[in-house]
Amino acid sequence: MINKILIANRGEIAARVIRTCKKMNILTVAIYSEADQKAPYVAMADESYLIGPPRVNESYLNAEKIISVAKEAKVDAIHPGYGFLSESDQFAAACEAEGLIFIGPSGEVIRQMGSKIAARKAMEEAGVPVVPGTDGAVASAEEAVKAALNIGYPIMLKASSGGGGIGMQVVHSDEDLTKAFESNSKRALTFFGDGSMFMEKKLDDARHIEIQLLADNDGNAVHLFERECSIQRRNQKVIEEAPSTFISDNTRKAMGEAAVNAAKALGYTSAGTIEFLVDKDEKFYFLEMNTRIQVEHPVTEEITGLDIVEAQIQVANGEKLKVEQDEISINGHAIEVRIYAEDPVTFFPSPGHITTFDIPVGESIRNETAVTSDYDVTPFYDPMIGKLIVKGANRDEAISSLNDALLQYKIEGIKTNLPMLLKVINTDAFKKGNTTTGFVQEHYLPLINTK
Incomplete structure (x- = not known):
């Protein structure tokens, strides 16, 4: 029985997991590096432990130290979040060896999917098309x-x-x-x-579309429909939305079934995501599988009403999935933008001291943040400092709400990508849903280079 969880992560995902644990009446333990002592998530947890110096190999990647803290704090389970050790089969195995529940799939599945080459072979065997x-x-x-x-x-x-x-x-x-x-x-x-x-x-004019999965230890698996993640810079996502504006109902059904069949063939458990490239003819091809919760999971939660972190914990606790496929439906449209501490022109990180951090609020607005005013963004970690998620009855309404929310977002002291996000969502291409993986190069960079 899971009564106490250590979150082996930092920033907004640590805060996100803590919120669900509180809802479930589960005690939480946070870990933090010397650079994160003033981070908001540290104060949110029931207990918190200094894990080491700022560099990741001495803190958030120090599996031995994390497990030592978990045992000292007498936790039942470890939630790895995303990044860091979340897709380390060795960490998952080490947790199991120490009698700790790893909130995620088995180490063997993580190992298999962690190698993109092995993953391609596994998907081919499961009947999923590959590039x-x-x-x-x-x-x-x-x-x-x-x-x-x-x-x-x-x-x-x-x-x-x-x-x-x-x-x-x-x-x-x-x-x-x-x-x-x-x-x-x-x-x-x-x-x-x-x-x-x-x-x-490389597929020209391709879409990056992924399918969210949930699977339990009894062989049950469902998909929570798709997320459109095509707008990227440096091969990293910036804007995600659900559902996709591009695929038909038939393609949506086929992609969902392919993902579920693959999960069952793998013996997959917990939350996971299968990423696909989709060409202009709606032919889809396996890209990779993420054996963890995704940064962009909130857009799926907003359109389905499900708490994916809660489902992860329930499955890790040995419970069956609480929903069946025919009980899951799409309600409205959600868009997420990632707020980065970076130059909106060069995309270079912009660490420094945040003097002002005012976020928009409203019924259709959800914020997942990692910082506050009077906070130092260090160069040691990924420059994402927050996520803004909006929901509308339809896509046009969601875009309008997102535009208003971004105009209210105020960050001073460092450079951020807020100007980029506003420019992107106000292009005709974005409003029409023409969001391929080449979007930034084709539609955003020309806007800032024609002066």
């Missing part, structure tokens, strides 16, 4: 150039492990590929301890 590409890792730049003859340019060069766009690059020629291969392989080795690379055909 044309190499069957396994490519050993050298020379081998990559040979493989490119069969795939055809443009090609997406990818690191097998990790995420967040690290080790990923679009190449358009043998020369590009040769230059990119070694540098991306080294970067992947540095960040993930695995320099393995593979290649996929």
Whole structure:
């Protein structure tokens, strides 16, 4: 029985998990680095422990220290949030070895899905379409150039492990590929301890659409429909919405069924997301699986009325899913924008002291924040400092509410991407739902480069 949970994370997701735990009358334990002592989530928890210095390898990636704190605090379970150790099969296994419940899928499933190469093979076996590409890792730049003859340019060069766009690059020629291969392989080795690379055909005018899943330990699995996540910069999402403006009901049904079938074939449990690329003809292809809760999960919660964190905890507690597929429906339209401490032109991080942090409030507005006024944003972590989620009866209403909310958002002392977000949502392309993965390059950058 889960009565006390340690959140092995920081920032807005730690605060998000704590809120649901309070609703469920579950005690919470927060961990924090020396850089996060004044972070809002630390005070929200029932208990909090200093985990180490600011650098992640000495704090939020220090699995041994985290487990030591969990045992000292006498918790029953650990919620990993997203990022950091959330997709570490070794951490999941270590929790289990110490008698701690890991709120997520099994370490074996995490390991399999953590390798994009192994994940491709598993999805093919489950009957899920995959993007044309190499069957396994490519050993050298020379081998990559040979493989490119069969795939055809443009090609997406990818690191097998990790995420967040690290080790990923679009190449358009043998020369590009040769230059990119070694540098991306080294970067992947540095960040993930695995320099393995593979290649996929880059689909032109593609949509990045993902399916949210929930699955329990009794073989039950459901999907919570899709999220449109095509607006990205540096291969990282900036705006997400649900449902998608692009796919038909038939495609929605087919993608949902494919995702559920894959989850069952894997023996998947907890919350998870299968990401797809969808071409202009609505043909969909497996991209990757995230074996954790997603940054953008609130838009799904807003249109379904379900608490995904609560479902994660219930499944980890050995309970069956509380809903069946025919009980889940789409209600309205939700959009999420990520608020980054970054230059809206260069996209470079902008750490510093926040002097003013005023967020919009309203019935249709949801805020997930990691900072406050009089707060220092450090260079040690991802520059996302909050998320703004709005809901409307339809997409037009949601866009209107989002525009009003962004105009009310006030952050001073650092640069943020608020100007970018306002420009993007007011383009004709966004309003019409023409949101492909090339949106920022095609519609936003021309706006700021024509002066």
